[in-house]
Each structure stands twice: as structure tokens, then as C-alpha cells.
Amino acid sequence: MVNVTENLLWRDFKAKAPNEKWTTDITYVWVNDQWLYLAAVMDLYSRRIVAWASGASMTEELVRTALNAALAIRRTSPWLTLHSDRGVQYRAQKYIDYAVSRGIKLSMSRKGNCWENAPMGSFFSRLKVELIYAKNYQTMEEARSGIFGYIEVLYNRRRRHSANDNLSLVQKGDPPALLGRQAKFDSSRSLIVTPKCEPPSTTQGSN
Template sequence: MMCRALRVSRSGFYRWLSCPDNRWKLKRQLITASVLDVYATFKARYGAPRIAKELAALGVSCSKNYVANIMHREGLRARNGKAFKYSHHSSAMINVAGNVLKRQFAVDKPNQKWVTDITYIWVKDRWLYLATVMDLFSRSIIGWSLDLTMTEKLNTDALQMAFIRRDIAPGLIIHSDRGVQYRAVKYQDLIRSKGGVVSMSRRGNCWDNAVMESFYSRLKVELIYAEQYRSIDEARSGIFEYIEVFYNRLRRHSALGYVSPAEYERICA
């Protein structure tokens, strides 16, 4: 009766009903991945209203209630939510460095100030973690690493790539947040072995590393949300192309007078 009223064939309806990835399920999967990604990007600071606003700004249309339903199903709560419980550990203050950078993002020479961070990328049914290192002089990504686990090896590998690519001198400032990976002894020893200076953002202040946060925001909008990768290999290939081909060599950067990082370094050289 319903098929007759809606003027659709019974066979077509049952085929749609039995399809494991019908369009509604697929839409929910895609939006769920976006919600998880925004939640992780803003480090559990955003609840459903703000996540819905963030998704709308990124071109993903969904209501606050729809986001709240997904968060409830995934067991996510914002830090300001009534049910969120803080867990204080004394280890959170171990190996914390001072904020040497102090938001002084302007640099007149390469390899004077680097910034680094880690972001989460949701791929199909699991997280992929990306660590990057940026030279503030040209805003070029000079080191990066992808992994399925977020350990000190992730950010150490990214830093090692940057050291291989660049000639550095003692006094180089390398700034990050206070994440446990950046407080690791092995990571900080690597910096100091090169004559570098460890710098960290103040507690809970993402603006102290605003340039790196801005890069991740553009990466998500211009690549991750648009592509919705279905496999780790696809994501790796896409991220490689975005960083090494598009962003570093082609993308015009407003802070550089609308030339690419590579072109800016060529002009200044």
C-alpha cells in the first residue's frame, strides 16, 4: 500500500531497504565522522551547538539535535558538560617548558622559529594521527608524520624529517602545546641535541599556536571533509599530495603576499 501511494516499485523499495549502505546510512556515517573530527580538533571543548555551527561553516548541513544524538551515541561530552569529569594528574606538569615564542609569529629569516602540533583525522572507522612541523618564516610544512597511534614517535619522526631537510643553527625555537607527546624526554632531548629551544603554549590556550591551528583548519576544509577517505592508504596519498605538492608549492598564502611558501622562499633567497 505504501509503495502504491508513493508510486515506487516494491522490488525497488526492498532493494533499497536491504542495501547496507543506503544513502541515509551513508549520510549519517559521513556526518558522524565530521562530528568526531571537530570534537577532537577542539579537544572536547565544543558541545553539540558549537559543533553544529562549526560543521555549517564547513558546508556540512545538520541540526544541533542531530549532532547531539550522534554525540550521545558515540559517548562524547564537552568539557563544560555536567557529566564531564576532569581527571587531574601530577604528570601533566612534568617537562613543561615556558612559552618562549609568546605569539611572535613574524620571522625575518628561515629556521628561526618552528611550530608543531598533532591533529586527528577520522578515516572510515578509526583515527589517523598527523603531526606536522612548520617554519614560521615561509609557513612551509618542513616535516610531517602519519601514524595509527599517537605516541612520541609520531612527533619525533616529523621533527626528524624537518632536521634532515633544513640547515639549522643553535637557538632555533620549536614551539608546541603541552601534549604528553611533546613533554616526552626523547622528543625534548632531540631538540636540545640540535641546539634548539623548547617552547610550549600556556595551559588551555590554543591561540599561542594559532598558525599551526590555522593550517589544520584549512587542511580539514580543503581536503579531509571534501574527500571523506575510506581507507588509510587513500588518506596517506591525499595528505602527501596536499602538503608536498599543493600547500608547499602551489597554494597562495595570504600572510606571504599571496604567493606559495616555496615561491616566497625563492624570492627571499
């Protein structure tokens, strides 16, 4: 397997400061008769979703758009580590070159090991249980709007996290100037399949 990097986290999901450790992943949401793909970037210091991008195809450009949005929002440290799984998007040379050129140290889970990116899996699971499965969105714009509200209004501001001693991100002291924002991305390109712990169902998305 080409362009696989070492696992630098080894399930150590605690960070001493913002922008020390980020993690990223892709999930998919079934909207009426098609998939909406969501790439997100999380800061492990507080579990804040720094930025995300959504689109109709699961491409390298989608994950790079999410990372670019995060870098536009945050002043990253020279010791920032960005962790992901081994999906083809994260192993794409263009994505790797983009991240490395910005001083990011890349880290990847072992093959087929979901637990090594557990915080992102937990976030996507909550998103689907608390929002997606209950809403049955009929259009992409409805889904994007709902996801925006969930992340910005609930998750990033009100949600209490066990990793933060049951404090919200505001109570944790995550700098308010570093709030996440949405990076919209639409693509008509064909689907690129990335290895996941479970295959997507025909009616609903899964991590």
C-alpha cells in the same frame, strides 16, 4: 605538570629567515572506522610544512619522527626555536632530550591556549575543510596519499599566504632545496590522549 618549557614566542609568529622559528602540533583524521594521526612541523618564516609523520597512534615516537624528518631536510640554525602545545608527547623526556641534543630551544603554549599555536591550527583547519571532509577516505593509504598531494602540490607550492604578503612559498623565496617531504610512521600502540581545545568527535577529526 612536568617538563613544561617557557613560551618563547608569545604569539610572535614572524621570522626574519628560514629555520629561525618552527612550530609543531598533532591532529587527527577519521578514516573509515579508525583515527589517523598527523604530526607536522611548520617553518614560520614562510609557513612551509617542512616535514610530517602519520600513524595509527598518537605517541611520542610519532612527533619525534616528524621532527627527525624536518632535521634531516633542513640545516637548522643555532638559534632555532621549536614551539608546541603542552601535549604529553611534547613533554616526553625522550622527545625533549632529542630536541635539546640538536641545539633546539623548546617553547610551549600556556595550558589550553590554542591561539598561541595559531599557525598550525590554521593549517590543520584548511587541510580538513579543503581535503579531508570532502574526500571521505576509506583507507589509511588513501588518506596519506591525499595529504601528501595537498601539502606538496597545493599548500607548499601554490598556496598564497597572508603572512607572506599574499605570496606563495615559491614567490616568498623559501629556498627550493629545503622542500618538505613525508615521513611515514605506523604504530599499533594504544592511544595517548593529549589536551586539546576541543575533544575529537566520533565521526571526524578536529584540531
